[in-house]
Structures are given as C-alpha cells and as structure tokens.
Amino acid sequence: MTIYPDYALAPERWLAPALRGPVLRQMDSGGFARRDDWAPGEDQPIPAVEAQLLAPVLNNQPVHDAVSAELREIVTHCEAGEEITEADITRLFTSRGADFSYIAQRANTLRQKVNKDEVTYVVNRNINYTNVCYFKCQFCAFSKGKMSENLRGRPYDISAEEIARRCEEAWKRGATEVCMQGGIHPDYTGQTYLDILHTVRHATPEMHIHAFSPLEVWQGAATLGLDVKEYLQQLRAAGLNTLPGTAAEILHDEVRQRLCPDKLNTSEWLQVMEAAHEVGFKTTATIMYGHIDQPRHWASHLMSIRNLQQKTGGFTEFVPLPFVHMEAPMYLKGNARKGPSFREAILMHAVARLVFHGLIDNIQASWVKMGSAGVRACLKAGANDLGGTLMNESITRAAGSRHGQEWSPLVMEAEIRTAGRVPRMRTTLYKEVPVERSEAAFVATELIQVENTDASKRQRSKKLNKLLAQPVRLVSGKL
Numbered sequence: 234m235t236i237y238p239d240y241a242l243a244p245e246r247w248l249a250p251a252l253r254g255p256v257l258r259q260m261d262s263g264g265f266a267r268r269d270d271w272a273p274g275e276d277q278p279i280p281a282v283e284a285q286l287l288a289p290v291l292n293n294q295p296v297h298d299a300v301s302a303e304l305r306e307i308v309t310h311c312e313a314g315e316e317i318t319e320a321d322i323t324r325l326f327t328s329r330g331a332d333f334s335y336i337a338q339r340a341n342t343l344r345q346k347v348n349k350d351e352v353t354y355v356v357n358r359n360i361n362y363t364n365v366c367y368f369k370c371q372f373c374a375f376s377k378g379k380m381s382e383n384l385r386g387r388p389y390d391i392s393a394e395e396i397a398r399r400c401e402e403a404w405k406r407g408a409t410e411v412c413m414q415g416g417i418h419p420d421y422t423g424q425t426y427l428d429i430l431h432t433v434r435h436a437t438p439e440m441h442i443h444a445f446s447p448l449e450v451w452q453g454a455a456t457l458g459l460d461v462k463e464y465l466q467q468l469r470a471a472g473l474n475t476l477p478g479t480a481a482e483i484l485h486d487e488v489r490q491r492l493c494p495d496k497l498n499t500s501e502w503l504q505v506m507e508a509a510h511e512v513g514f515k516t517t518a519t520i521m522y523g524h525i526d527q528p529r530h531w532a533s534h535l536m537s538i539r540n541l542q543q544k545t546g547g548f549t550e551f552v553p554l555p556f557v558h559m560e561a562p563m564y565l566k567g568n569a570r571k572g573p574s575f576r577e578a579i580l581m582h583a584v585a586r587l588v589f590h591g592l593i594d595n596i597q598a599s600w601v602k603m604g605s606a607g608v609r610a611c612l613k614a615g616a617n618d619l620g621g622t623l624m625n626e627s628i629t630r631a632a633g634s635r636h637g638q639e640w641s642p643l644v645m646e647a648e649i650r651t652a653g654r655v656p657r658m659r660t661t662l663y664k665e666v667p668v669e670r671s672e673a674a675f676v677a678t679e680l681i682q683v684e685n686t687d688a689s690k691r692q693r694s695k696k697l698n699k700l701l702a703q704p705v706r707l708v709s710g711k712l
Contacts, residue, residue: 238264254567366416407674510547
C-alpha cells in the first residue's frame with residue numbers, strides 16, 4: 234500500500250511502531266519514495282535517474298524550458314545578491330526534474346564566475362584525540378561510552394606525545410594544517426584544549442591549527458568559569474588559528490531536540506561563532522543533513538548562516554556533510570533515513586552556492602562522504618573545493634564510509650583533472666602554499682600506523698613535556 238508524504242513525515246501519529254523504520258528507510262526528505270539506492274559513504278556510481286537529469290549540466294548544455302517561473306525568479310534574486318526568504322530557500326530544496334537540473338546549472342555558472350576553473354584543497358591531518366564523550370548525539374557512531382563498545386573500536390584517549398608525533402609526521406609529509414576535534418571526555422576542561430595547543434605549537438611551530446568545535450569551546454569556557462569570548466581570546470593567545478564550524482548538525486531546535494538534545498542549541502552555536510568572529514577568528518560553517526530533517530529545516534539553517542555572515546563576514550567556506558547511516562545508532566534503531574538521496578546531496582551544494590552568493594565564496598564537497606563520482610557531480614553543481622587530504626580520517630569511517638582515510642595530493646589532483654578542472658593546493662585561509670610545503674607533500678612517505686591508546690579511568694595529559702620532543706623547524710627553506 235502507498236502512503237502519502239504528509240503521513241510519512243509524521244510517523245509518530247500515522248504509523249505503527251513496527252512500520253516507522255521501514256518507511257524511513259524507503260523515503261526521502263519530502264516523504265516521497267527514494268528513487269535510487271545511493272547513500273553517502275558507499276562506493277556507487279551516480280544513479281541513472283539523476284545522471285539523466287544532470288546530463289545537460291555535466292555536458293554544458295542548456296536545460297529545456299520546463300522550468301517553473303517561480304523558481305527562475307528565486308534564482309535570479311540569488312544571482313543578483315538580493316534578499317531572499319526562508320520560504321524561497323525551501324522551494325529551491327524541494328526542486329525536482331527540470332527545476333533540479335536548472336538549479337545545478339545556475340549554481341555551476343555562479344561558481345565559474347566566482348572561482349573560475351580552480352578546485353582547491355588543503356594538505357592536512359585529522360587528529361581526533363579521544364572518542365570518549367558524555368554527550369548522547371543520536372547520529373554519532375564515533376563517540377564511545379560504556380554502552381557502545383559493540384560499535385567500531387574501543388574507547389581511546391591519546392597522549393600529548395602521540396599528538397606531537399602525528400603533527401611532526403604531518404609536517405614532514407607537507408601538511409600546512411592540523412584539524413583537531415574529539416569527543417567531550419568527562420575529564421576534559423578548558424585547560425585541556427589549551428594544553429593541546431601548547432603541544433602542537435611546540436612540536437610544529439609553523440603548523441596552522443584548525444581546531445575545537447563550538448561545543449568544545451562552550452564546554453571549555455564553562456569548565457573554567459569564563460565567558461565564551463574571554464576563553465576564545467585565551468585560545469587565540471595559545472596559538473589557535475581558525476575554528477571548524479562543526480557540531481552544527483541542523484540549526485533548528487525542532488530537529489536538535491531529537492537529534493542531540495543535550496548539545497548546544499541553535500542560538501548557542503551561533504553565539505559561539507559570532508564571538509569567534511568578533512575576536513578575530515575565521516571559521517567554517519557546516520550542515521549535517523539527511524536523517525530526520527526536512528527541506529524547511531535546511532532552509533532555516535542556511536538562513537541562519539547567511540544572516541550571521543552578513544553581520545560578521547567570518548565564514549570562509551560552507552561544508553555540506555551528508556549523514557552516513559550505516560553504523561549510526563539512530564539508523565540502526567529504525568529512527569532515521571539512510572542519508573540524503575543523491576538529488577538532495579547535489580541540491581545542498583547547488584542551493585548553498587546560490588544562497589551564499591556574494592557572502593561565502595567557497596562551497597566544499599566532502600570526498601569522504603560523496604566519493605569520486607559524487608564529487609565530480611558536485612563540482613558541476615556549485616562546489617569549488619574538496620577540503621583536506623585528511624591523513625587519518627576516522628569519524629566518517631566509524632559511521633561506515635568506504636571511501637578511505639586519505640586522498641594524497643597526487644590522488645586529489647588526478648580526481649580534479651578527471652573532472653575537467655584545475656587543481657590548486659591552498660592553505661586553510663585559501664592563500665598560496667609555500668613551495669617547500671608543496672614539494673614535501675608530493676614526495677610524502679606512507680603514514681605510520683596510529684596508536685589510539687585505550688582510555689583509562691582518567692584523561693591522559695595533553696601537555697607535552699618539552700624534554701620528550703623536539704620541534705620541527707624550517708632551516709633555509711628545507712625540512
């Protein structure tokens with residue numbers, strides 16, 4: 234039997250408990266049946282239906298005339314940098330058929346106008362210092378508590394020495410950035426994050442430190458009895474360069490109350506980001522979508538980011554992160570969809586390009602989640618950046634992604650050229666990379682196996698004893 238979208242979107246009211254999970258697995262964000270089996274993190278080609286709709290975009294051909302006048306008008310407002318409404322953004326996200334093709338094509342045209350044919354990426358290393366976390370986000374397959382050892386890996390908490398070793402190895406392999414985030418360990422305080430900065434600065438003085446989600450900043454400030462802005466000033470003085478805009482998930486409290494009820498609410502996340510921008514930090518902005526959310530929630534999220542960017546100008550890029558479902562607790566319990574459909578994933582990049590035109594120039598496609606075929610489609614629908622090479626991506630792989638833990642510069646640039654574009658290695662802030670960094674990145678040796686030490690009853694110190702490691706420095710432009 235069929236079920237209409239309005240009923241599918243209200244399963245608690247209309248569906249027996251045993252049917253809710255099966256219906257969620259078969260539906261998209263609009264309550265319609267999914268038209269393909271594609272899911273983020275899986276190694277699959279572009280679905281045939283979407284490939285047909287994207288053919289004009291991928292082949293640089295005009296979309297036929299069956300595009301609604303209403304949609305054309307909204308896109309025109311975006312292209313002119315004019316004000317738009319949340320309802321306008323919702324309309325963009327619900328586009329199908331020729332409207333979908335038109336949005337992707339117009340986003341691609343804007344991308345070419347702003348970014349030309351360059352596709353950028355940064356050589357970086359991810360360091361997730363612990364997967365122990367006392368927050369109970371329903372989507373997270375990475376964090377570990379007492380009841381989650383049946384998921385991938387045991388609880389761990391690495392030492393300052395291991396953090397320093399990974400930073401030193403990353404620097405030798407040409408990295409310009411280390412990206413650091415972790416679970417919220419019950420013992421971690423604001424001093425923990427200051428100690429991590431001390432360790433990285435000592436081990437690799439010239440490394441750009443991109444670290445600490447708004448949740449970590451909020452929690453760190455609270456444990457030290459400081460307001461957020463004062464704590465951010467301490468982090469900056471200790472060597473923090475930029476902040477990732479993670480822990481955003483969906484900036485709509487209707488979703489957050491179910492998805493991450495004990496986490497920051499929408500207002501608090503935005504407060505941390507605004508304070509960071511006022512202190513002088515540049516940050517990224519993210520969205521994690523495709524679980525229990527709907528297009529109106531995505532529209533609210535993008536409008537919140539847009540409004541803050543108009544006020545502060547502090548966001549350097551927007552990073553769509555499609556929900557990877559395979560090992561996510563809420564999916565395994567039958568309480569979430571299997572990530573966005575391919576159409577929805579492409580729309581997220583394309584709509585972001587339109588909505589943020591003139592405000593945020595860089596739209597990133599996540600190769601870890603989208604894979605090679607997905608990335609190539611995103612690059613034709615508004616995206617211009619592929620993020621980092623990563624060296625030890627672990628959060629998405631813990632959720633079940635099959636796309637690997639590192640795309641080396643050789644792989645990254647080959648993928649970009651295959652997409653018909655021009656690769657450019659960048660810094661975190663989209664500047665040119667020193668020649669010696671680029672040279673080191675292209676001759677990097679294999680990574681040493683990481684050592685994730687089992688968590689003990691108390692956290693391990695994150696402040697490096699200076700006698701235990703010597704900093705890596707540049708001497709006459711050489712390592």
